[in-house]
Amino acid sequence: MQASQSEARPPRSLRELFFGFAAIGARSFGGVLPWAHRVMVEERRWLAPAEFAEVIALCQFLPGPNVGNAAVVLGRRWFGSAGAAVAFAGLVAPPLLWVLALVALYADWASHPAVRAAVTGVGVAGGGLFIGTALKLAAPIARRPAGVAIAVGCFAAVALGRVSLFVVLPIAIALAWLAARSGRL
Numbered sequence: 001m002q003a004s005q006s007e008a009r010p011p012r013s014l015r016e017l018f019f020g021f022a023a024i025g026a027r028s029f030g031g032v033l034p035w036a037h038r039v040m041v042e043e044r045r046w047l048a049p050a051e052f053a054e055v056i057a058l059c060q061f062l063p064g065p066n067v068g069n070a071a072v073v074l075g076r077r078w079f080g081s082a083g084a085a086v087a088f089a090g091l092v093a094p095p096l097l098w099v100l101a102l103v104a105l106y107a108d109w110a111s112h113p114a115v116r117a118a119v120t121g122v123g124v125a126g127g128g129l130f131i132g133t134a135l136k137l138a139a140p141i142a143r144r145p146a147g148v149a150i151a152v153g154c155f156a157a158v159a160l161g162r163v164s165l166f167v168v169l170p171i172a173i174a175l176a177w178l179a180a181r182s183g184r185l
Contacts, residue, residue: 008048010078014086017079020044021071021090028095029122032067034129037136046074050140061169067091146179 011017020039028035033056040046047055059069068091075087109115141147154172157163179185 008045008051010046010074011044014079014082017075017083018086018090020046021075021087022094024067025091026094026098028067029098029126031126031130031133032065032091034133036067036070037133040074049136053137053140056137141185144185146184147176150175150179150185 011020023043024032024035024039036056037052041049041052055070055073056066059066059073062069068088071087071091072084075083075085077083079086106115138151141151150172153175154168157168158165176185
């Protein structure tokens with residue numbers, strides 16, 4: 001069950017914020033976005049699905065990792081500068097510990113065929129999580145033909161036409177702005 005706009009409820013304390021983002025970071029092998037959506041929208045209901053998509057869309061334009069940016073943006077929104085720092089710390093602390101432990105193990109076992117197969121399997125699972133999250137993010141705009149047209153156009157231009165994001169994004173922003181102003185988005 002997902003949170004609607006009226007059911008969405010931000011975290012009540014810095015502690016809840018830290019452990020929420022720590023839960024995202026601790027489970028984010030292969031990509032953070034699927035777990036961020038699951039924790040913030042489905043489990044803790046901090047955000048409605050459309051609001052999550054809007055925050056991630058904003059954070060894609062900022063330099064750095066999308067969910068790291070979202071942690072800072074949402075932490076700041078809910079608790080000011082302290083919230084931004086706590087949310088980001090919660091997001092990066094568990095993976096930092098995981099990576100340090102895994103580096104120590106992997107250095108000794110990297111050439112073992114079973115370890116190589118496991119690493120490949122984790123990569124495939126991460127790709128599946130990414131595709132599943134992309135479909136969830138697309139759901140709020142799926143009923144809006146203008147949004148679908150802009151998304152498909154961006155995909156076609158970047159993936160198929162090999163047009164630079166620096167060209168595609170300003171055009172997409174302008175089209176989305178015009179569609180929103182005319183009530184089509």
